[in-house]
Structure formats: C-alpha cells, structure tokens
Amino acid sequence: MPVEEFVAGWISGALGLVLGHPFDTVKVRLQTQNTYRGIVDCMVKTYRHESLLGFFKGMSFPIASIAVVNSVLFGVYSNTLLVLTATSHQERRAQPPSYTHVFIAGCTGGFLQAYCLAPFDLIKVRLQNQTEPRAQPGSPPPQYRGPVHCAASIFQEEGPRGLFRGAWALTLRDTPTLGIYFATYEWLCRQSTPDGQNPSSATVLVAGGFAGITSWVTATPLDVIKSRMQMAGLKQREYQGMLDCMVSSARQEGLGVFFRGLTINSARAFPVNAVTFLSYEYLLHSWG
Numbered sequence: 475m476p477v478e479e480f481v482a483g484w485i486s487g488a489l490g491l492v493l494g495h496p497f498d499t500v501k502v503r504l505q506t507q508n509t510y511r512g513i514v515d516c517m518v519k520t521y522r523h524e525s526l527l528g529f530f531k532g533m534s535f536p537i538a539s540i541a542v543v544n545s546v547l548f549g550v551y552s553n554t555l556l557v558l559t560a561t562s563h564q565e566r567r568a569q570p571p572s573y574t575h576v577f578i579a580g581c582t583g584g585f586l587q588a589y590c591l592a593p594f595d596l597i598k599v600r601l602q603n604q605t606e607p608r609a610q611p612g613s614p615p616p617q618y619r620g621p622v623h624c625a626a627s628i629f630q631e632e633g634p635r636g637l638f639r640g641a642w643a644l645t646l647r648d649t650p651t652l653g654i655y656f657a658t659y660e661w662l663c664r665q666s667t668p669d670g671q672n673p674s675s676a677t678v679l680v681a682g683g684f685a686g687i688t689s690w691v692t693a694t695p696l697d698v699i700k701s702r703m704q705m706a707g708l709k710q711r712e713y714q715g716m717l718d719c720m721v722s723s724a725r726q727e728g729l730g731v732f733f734r735g736l737t738i739n740s741a742r743a744f745p746v747n748a749v750t751f752l753s754y755e756y757l758l759h760s761w762g
C-alpha cells in the first residue's frame with residue numbers, strides 16, 4: 475500500500491489547519507453561543523476579551539490529530555481509488571477515474587476519518603467555547619485547563635462514550651460531503667487542464683479552494699447539529715438524539731439555525747483547502 479499519500483495528507487492538512495483556525499473558532503462560537511450579533515461582533519469581542527490568543531484556543535490538539543485524520547482521509551481516498559481503478563496517483567492523470575469512483579473513494583475516506591476525528595473534534599469544540607480570558611489573578615479558572623485535562627474530565631464525568639459525543643452527526647456530515655469534496659476538485663481540475671496533463675498550481679489552488687467551499691456549504695446544517703451535540707451535557711441542554719437536536723433547534727431559532735457559520739465556513743474553506751491540495755499535489759509530485 476503506497477504510504478506517500480498518508481504522509482502528504484498529514485503535512486498538507488497541518489498547513490491548512492493553522493491558516494484556518496482563527497476562522498474556525500469564530501464559527502464554533504457563532505454556532506453554539508447566542509451572545510454574538512455576527513462575525514465582526516464575535517471577532518471584536520474575542521479580541522478585546524482574550525487578545526489574539528483567543529482565536530487560537532484549542533489548536534494544539536487538532537495539529538497533533540491532523541496527522542491521523544488527514545492522512546487517513548487522503549490515504550484511504552487514494553488507496554480506495556487504487557482498488558477501484560487499478561491506477562496509482564501518478565497514473566491517474568493519464569487514465570482519469572470516473573466521477574463515481576472518485577465520489578465513492580471520497581466517501582470511504584470521509585467515513586473512516588470521521589471516527590478518528592470525533593474525539594479530537596469534541597475536545598477542540600469544548601476548548602474553543604471557553605470564553606474566559608487567559609488565567610488572570612483572582613478570576614475563576616476555566617473548566618478545562620487544556621486538551622489533556624479536557625479529555626480526562628470528559629472521560630471521568632461522561633464516561634468513555636462521552637468522548638464520542640456527536641460522532642454520529644460528524645460521520646453523517648463527513649461521509650457524503652467528502653465525496654463531494656474530491657469530485658468537485660477533480661471536476662474543476664479537469665475543466666481547465668488539457669487531457670493527460672498535470673493541473674497547474676493556479677488550477678490546483680482554485681479547484682482546492684472551491685472544493686472546500688462546496689463541501690462546507692453542504693456540510694453546514696449537520697455541522698451545526700454536530701457542534702451542539704458536542705456541547706450538550708455541559709452548559710447547554712441535553713438532547714435525546716440527533717433528531718431531537720434538529721427539531722428543537724429549528725423550533726426555537728427558526729430554520730436559519732442550520733446555516734449558522736455558513737459565511738465563515740466558506741471564507742475559511744477557500745484558503746485552507748487551496749493550501750491543502752497544493753501542498754498535497756506538490757509533495758506527491760516531488761516524491762516522484
């Protein structure tokens with residue numbers, strides 16, 4: 475099994491992640507807290523209250539976990555295509571796989587990465603939602619002191635299954651939308667590249683960016699539900715399940731709730747995924 479895809483997936487994912495984390499924090503806060511009037515208000519309040527560091531809360535864990543998550547995504551994607559079409563990454567420009575195969579391989583990668591991602595994503599969301607400024611004398615300490623403490627507290631208070639809160643919503647969010655992700659990327663690359671040639675860097679950037687946006691736009695409704703289920707059991711109310719979470723969120727806040735974070739998700743998705751695909755293609759290309 476070719477391993478380069480796993481390594482390239484890891485490095486490219488990490489680059490994209492750092493770039494996108496500040497957007498991600500604003501998104502998570504808008505989705506789960508009702509104290510902000512919008513993106514700008516959330517950014518201003520976060521900055522005033524917590525300084526620039528506030529935007530980078532909860533980042534260390536995703537950086538560590540992206541090694542697993544993105545390498546599973548890209549590695550499984552590429553190896554599934556290898557099984558389906560008997561072509562390696564290098565041969566795929568000459569013999570392009572069908573969009574159905576690309577979609578199936580993307581869904582497979584998405585499904586498997588969701589399980590690796592679930593506990594890391596939960597911890598990230600819990601830490602991002604701590605709005606207390608960094609330790610100040612006299613102020614009460616935040617509930618979680620850091621990722622390890624957060625994981626240990628969830629384990630103790632909510633049991634091992636607690637670490638997988640929201641995992642179902644996450645799997646449903648990621649399986650089809652990562653199929654869409656790779657299919658959009660392939661389609662856009664092929665639109666502007668002569669047959670059999672490698673896409674130019676500019677094409678890869680634009681195709682990666684739009685693949686990210688398309689995938690996030692379709693993923694946003696379940697992203698909101700996922701984040702809410704992950705926060706449940708803490709300050710927020712408990713939900714009976716995913717359906718209950720959907721119905722009660724829609725009843726209380728209207729259908730618009732399913733699009734919370736859409737603008738910021740899209741703004742984040744372009745640079746993150748442009749950089750992810752560019753570095754992925756570049757690394758695989760330079761390794762021959």
Ligand SMILES: C[N+](C)(C)CCCC[C@H](N)C(=O)O
Nearest residue numbers: 648651652689690693743746
């Ligand atoms: C499937 N879903 C839309 C959720 C994610 C797709 C893009 C993944 C990328 N690492 C990013 O963070 O943007």
